[in-house]
Amino acid sequence: ACSRKNTRNAALHPLWQSPLTIPGGTRQSPINIQWRDSVYDPFLKPLKISYDPTTCLHIWNNGYSFLVEFDDSADRSIIIGGPLENQYRLKQFHFHWGAVNDWGSEHTVDCKFYPAELHLVHWNAVEYPSFEEAVMEGNGLAVIGVFLKLGARHEGLQTLVDALPAVRHKDTVIEFDVFDPSCLLPSCPDYWTYAGSLTTPPLTESVTWIIKKKPIEVDEDQLEAFRTLLFTSHGEEERRMVDNFRPLQPLMDRTVRSSFR
Numbered sequence: 354a355c356s357r358k359n360t361r362n363a364a365l366h367p368l369w370q371s372p373l374t375i376p377g378g379t380r381q382s383p384i385n386i387q388w389r390d391s392v393y394d395p396f397l398k399p400l401k402i403s404y405d406p407t408t409c410l411h412i413w414n415n416g417y418s419f420l421v422e423f424d425d426s427a428d429r430s431i432i433i434g435g436p437l438e439n440q441y442r443l444k445q446f447h448f449h450w451g452a453v454n455d456w457g458s459e460h461t462v463d464c465k466f467y468p469a470e471l472h473l474v475h476w477n478a479v480e481y482p483s484f485e486e487a488v489m490e491g492n493g494l495a496v497i498g499v500f501l502k503l504g505a506r507h508e509g510l511q512t513l514v515d516a517l518p519a520v521r522h523k524d525t526v527i528e529f530d531v532f533d534p535s536c537l538l539p540s541c542p543d544y545w546t547y548a549g550s551l552t553t554p555p556l557t558e559s560v561t562w563i564i565k566k567k568p569i570e571v572d573e574d575q576l577e578a579f580r581t582l583l584f585t586s587h588g589e590e591e592r593r594m595v596d597n598f599r600p601l602q603p604l605m606d607r608t609v610r611s612s613f614r
């Protein structure tokens with residue numbers, strides 16, 4: 354197993370006061386992706402992504418992360434192909450990050466942590482009437498994970514970073530009219546995919562994970578901006594929003610497939 358220097362052995366994750374492990378869970382997330390154990394699947398299709406930037410609604414701080422939410426009342430921002438049987442609608446994206454650059458991502462690759470990880474959350478609107486119902490189904494959700502590494506400033510991310518001071522406290526929200534999340538995806542099409550779960554409540558085993566092989570680069574100031582956010586609401590004693598990742602979960606009887614040789 355991979356060791357994160359500051360691993361706590363708390364039974365309850367301090368952040369979410371939810372059980373670290375789900376009793377009877379067989380497909381929990383996040384996991385370590387052991388590159389050499391992943392299996393190339395030639396039948397995996399390319400992932401097709403088409404987002405309409407005007408479906409962007411607002412940015413808000415929900416006390417776990419900051420998230421950008423989209424109008425998912427029609428099939429305007431969708432993904433299809435890859436390991437997916439249906440098309441899935443974009444609902445929101447958010448990030449997980451560390452207090453320092455040595456850790457912060459939820460998934461790891463050969464036990465390597467990245468300083469942050471982006472999750473683009475989509476739901477199966479072909480088979481289910483709402484996101485809330487899809488969350489309870491084995492094929493209800495598809496989440497694209499993108500690793501963030503320290504490097505050049507990311508101009509597309511900067512528009513989000515500039516809005517963060519307005520959502521510093523939990524339960525604050527600002528309108529965010531136009532944003533194309535495609536600018537946060539690496540150009541390389543390669544990904545790993547496996548059957549997993551949500552990593553924050555309700556932790557349901559409803560996610561087809563699609564983890565991009567290549568990270569995107571962001572600079573130190575942009576990571577520091579994430580760390581200026583707070584878990585706490587106005588008037589509460591301030592607690593910096595950092596280390597908002599779930600510890601690694603056991604792979605159990607799962608195979609991670611790759612779209613590339």
Ligand SMILES: NS(=O)(=O)N=C1NCCCN1
Nearest residue numbers: 472474550551552553554
């Ligand atoms: N980190 S995660 O797996 O995306 N977890 C989520 N929980 C609530 C709904 C959206 N996503």
Ligand SMILES: [Zn+2]
Nearest residue numbers: 447449472552
């Ligand atoms: Zn997430």
